[in-house]
Amino acid sequence: MSVVDAAASVFCREGYAGANIDLIAAEAGVSRQTVYNHHGDKEKLFVAVVRDLTERCNAGIFATIASFPDQPGDLEADLIAFAVRMNRNCICNRDGRFLRKLIQAEGERYPELFAEWREQGPGRTWSALAARFARLAFAGHLSIGDPDVAARQFLALVNAELQITFMLGGTPTEEEVLRSATNGVRTFLSAFARKKSPAGKQAALVHA
Amino acid sequence: MSVVDAAASVFCREGYAGANIDLIAAEAGVSRQTVYNHHGDKEKLFVAVVRDLTERCNAGIFATIASFPDQPGDLEADLIAFAVRMNRNCICNRDGRFLRKLIQAEGERYPELFAEWREQGPGRTWSALAARFARLAFAGHLSIGDPDVAARQFLALVNAELQITFMLGGTPTEEEVLRSATNGVRTFLSAFARKKSPAGKQAALVHA
């Protein structure tokens, strides 16, 4: 394991103040001196860890957004699959969990570092996702007022049942992820499925 | 400020390992010896802090749930007002922010302590909220499949736009809370407003 990876693990487990360099070195399988040679001091090492995690998480998120269902066959199934991918590859994986915890624990201590994350991460993520939802709406698959709001609500809904697990730093099972995504997407579609067309599926359902 | 309150503040700001007793004593306006006299050692003090926060937060949450709109006049307005109360009195206030941060940062270090919180806090909160939604559905104001799912999704939706602020430990402004609650409740009602009754408001809307 690389020094930065080991440091990420220890910083997350013990907190910044509780992490000690000896433990990081041992976990990385190198000597303490090597850690100092590579990264200078504890604070620089911490910054390197956050930058590394931010970069990898953003890459994962954008790769996943690229797989958003633009021409959906079964919209519900496609959105559920997308939500599961998002969770598995970006939010529940090692990098996602670690970054989230570091932001929560140390965000106030390094305002500029996490402001940077905020702009390049969630800011751009939500824009990108909002653009995809806008496209679905334009193509007539959804009826959306504000795509930015819809994007944030989509993420909130598909993660609604995983909040507690995330809070305690755990990893939800595959079934929990699937169930939360399924419930979330169904509610999302109940709210945003195309309603205005008189020939729409939703109107037909109401008449039945 | 009491010792426990000062300790809560310092533990949150510095993390468990980074918090030092001298600082807590100074912030509480007592001598270090008094802290040891009252609470034994650092770990016992930490446990006392978490129990205190848990108790106060639960009390606040249940008091707020008691104000859930059972016989709504304007359902949308009533639910928005309820969501804002919930945020202001339970989630964004000092106790709520502190407890959340301690759970996130130290949850894995004290599994039994936070398991206790989990049962008495979110577990019972969600049940209570689900019961209220079930009642609204029974009275014909909503069309809900699983009240537990609906309750979790309600909370997720009304907080959807505050996630980032919460993550960084900040306090959203009154306007942000109101906007998030408004958008969240509207989406919630789009999804769960009564649809099945042929004379319902929703059906009429679709016909218009």
Added chain:
DNA sequence: GACGAATTGGACAAGACTGTCTAAATTTGT
């Protein structure tokens, strides 16, 4: 195999923190 670069283990000083102890000062109850 040989040479330069990187890594290692250990020693080390400086500082910080916890938890204890004690004698003096202060508060509290009566």
Added chain:
DNA sequence: ACAAATTTAGACAGTCTTGTCCAATTCGTC
């Protein structure tokens, strides 16, 4: 006003951590 209980300030030992230094060893490359 007096006695008991509590609080205080400070000293203290013991432990831990950071960051530096250095000589010995290993590694990569020619």
